[in-house]
Amino acid sequence: MAILVTGGAGYIGSHTVAELLARGKEVVVVDNLQQGHREAVIGGTLEVGDLRDADFMAEVFRKHKVEAVIHFAASSLVGVSMKEPGEYYHNNVYGTLCLLEAMHKAGVNNIVFSSTAATYGEPEQVPIKETDRTQPTNTYGETKLAMERMMHWYDVAHGVKYVSLRYFNAAGAHASGRIGEDHSPETHLIPLVLQVALGQREQISIFGGDYATPDGTCVRDYIHVSDLADAHLRALGRLLDGGESAVYNLGNGRGFSVREVIEVAREVTGHPIPSVLLDRRGGDPAVLVASADRARTELGWIPQQPELRDIIASAWQWHSAHPHGYRG
Template identity: 70%
Template sequence: MAVLVTGGAGYIGSHAVAALLEKGEEVVVVDNLQQGHREAVTGGRLYEGDLRDEELLDRIFRENEIDSVIHFAANSLVGESMKLPGKYYHNNVYGTLCLLEAMNRAGVKRIVFSSTAATYGEPESVPIRETDRTEPTNAYGETKLAMEKMIRWFETAHEFRYVSLRYFNAAGAHESGKIGEDHDPETHLIPIVLQAALGQRPHVSVFGEDYPTEDGSCVRDYIHVSDLADAHILAVERLRRGEASAVYNLGNGQGFSVKQVIDIARRVTGRDIPAVIEPRRSGDPAVLIAASDKARAELGWNPRRSELEAIIASAWGWHRARPQGYRG
């Protein structure tokens, strides 16, 4: 039996594909390659296409013995989602509906969903727990929450079972050095910092230094992308055992400020990385840290790469070897 990975040519999806292959799983990938990279798919069977293509989805389920789905495919830029909410609802929400309906036609009822901490919005407490209120402050988070709810209703109506994984800031690169983070445009802090270290951008912008944190800059929870991939496999195994649907946070449970990330990157790279203080961005909470004890207890998930210095070092190895990403 195979696992279908949607968005498996993307950053986190490609690491999940690699982890599944390392476990000896048969893997099928579908990706429209608008954001993903063909070179990032290290094995399995790749279908190039869109989830909104009903004929393609039916063909994928017909041609492969799929028993579980891991769903990554989505647009994920917060700023863009505020300017183009229609794009996000059509791709993320409607795309997920197409996937769920195709799964139902094929009799495949297990799905692991790549969700996000953006479903919480402004945190009511730190660390954030799965039982905290969900009030997204941007269209991206709102679509992810809508996708979670849709999957839950498919459980009620069609006996699906699911695991939704809400995670925080993915970072790092695969230990093989073959796959890493390559976005265009790049919006994530650690690759932006490393691009500055490589001289590909003049400086790193620090958006605000008057937050109620130790050094005034925002604090975030960083997790190695391979640890995230491991959690998705554990979630598939949970569903295969027939256990109940669930929602889990994934994070290290500790936070690092923007300024701390830059300082650690300077140590790791041995390079001067200029930083420029700029005004706050709208909607940036001061602190986002995950409580992930539920995932540890119920999934048996244990992050093995939790030191931020090691996470940044793995990313630095990727960016230094492939300064142009998959294009170089």
Template identity: 70%
Template sequence: MAILVTGGAGYIGSHTVMALQERGEEIVVLDNLQQGHKQAVVAGKLYEGDLRDAAVLDRVFSENKIDAIIHFAANSLVGESMKIPGKYYHNNVYGTLCLLEKMNEYGVKKIVFSSTAATYGEPENVPIDEYDRTLPTNAYGDTKLAMEKMIGWFDTAHDIKSISLRYFNAAGAHASGKIGEDHRPETHLVPIVLEAALGKRPHVSVFGTDYPTEDGTCIRDYIHVSDLADAHILAVDALLGGAASAVYNLGNGQGFSVKEVIETARRVTGKEIPVVYEERRAGDPAVLVASSARARQELGWNPSRNKMEDIIASAWQWHQSRPNGYDN
């Protein structure tokens, strides 16, 4: 019996594959390598192909006995989703539909979906609870919410049980240093800060210093990528154990401001890290932090790498050893 990881060559997907390998699971990876990296797949059988290609899915399902699926494959750049939403609806929503139809055809009834806290939009409460309103403010978040709803209807019609995991910012790298974060282009704060520490960027841009927070910069929820991988595996275990479909938030339990992230990176790296302060970006909320109380209680998830120093130190190890990412 195998676990299929779609998007398993990507950042969080590859760390989940590594975690599955560490506990001896049989792994199948499907990735079109549009954003992922073949070098990041350290275990399992890799199929290079797209979810929207029926022939590829037939090969995956006919050649392997798939027990459950962890579904990461998606486009995920918020800004790009607002410029070319069609790309996001076709890849994310239609791609998931193709996957669900093949799951039903081949009798695979368990799926863990890597969703996003962007499904909530502007938060009504902080920290955000699973029962809060979902009203995405960008096309990316809207596609993820549509995917969640579609998966839910496949449960109603075909008894496909699912757990959707909503979270904000993954950061850090695997303790082995074998895999890490390498996006093209890079839009995440922690790797951007570390690229500046390496001299690959002239500075870090900080957008807005007049937010109603302690230091005036935005506060965000950061989770170590290996803790996220653990949560996805716990969700698989829950489904295989007979759990009902559910949605869980994943959060660190505290937020970190942009300035805090930069100051922590300066301490960890010993580098100056130049900063340029710029105007606010439209649509950036002051504070985004998710409550993970339900995931901790029901899934037994206990993130153990929740100090910003530890998150940045693991990322710094990766970026120092691979300053050009997987191109090294």
């Protein structure tokens, strides 16, 4: 029996595929390769196509004996989601509807969902707990919340069990050096900082230095991508063991500021990494950190690489060896 990984040619998806393969699982990847990379799929079977193509998805489930799905396929740029909400609803929400329909017709009743802590919006408390209010402040977060709610009602109606994993910032690269982070455009802080060290940009921008944080810059939760992959497999195991649907936050339990990230990157790379302080961006909360107590208790998930230095060092190993991503 196979595990179907949608978006498995993307960053977190490819690392989860690698972990599934390392544990002896049969893997089928579905990806339209609009953002994913064929080279990132290091094993298993790659089926190139779109979730919204009903005939394609029916053929995937017909060809492969799928026992569960891990769902990563979604658009995820907050800024773009605010300018093109229709595209985000069509790709994320409608795409998930098509996936759930295909699963239901094929009799596949287990799905692990790569969600986001953006479903919470402005936090009521820090660290954020799963029971906190969900009130997204951008279209991206709203579509992910809609996807979660859709899964809930498919569970009620059809018994499709799901685990939704909410997290903020994935970072780092696989220990093998074969796969890493390659986005276009790149919007994540750590790879942007490392681009400065590689001479691909002159400086890194710091948006706001007067927040109510220890050094005045925003604080965010960073998790090593391999730890995220492990969490998805633990969630999968819960479902395959007959567990009920659930929502879990994934986080380090503490955050790192923008200035901390830059300073550690300077130490790791040996590059001065010039920075420039700019005005705040609208909608940036001072601190976003998720509580992962429930995941630790119920899934036994404990990050193995929680230190910022280790996360950045693994990212640097990938980016310095692949300065142009999968293109070389």
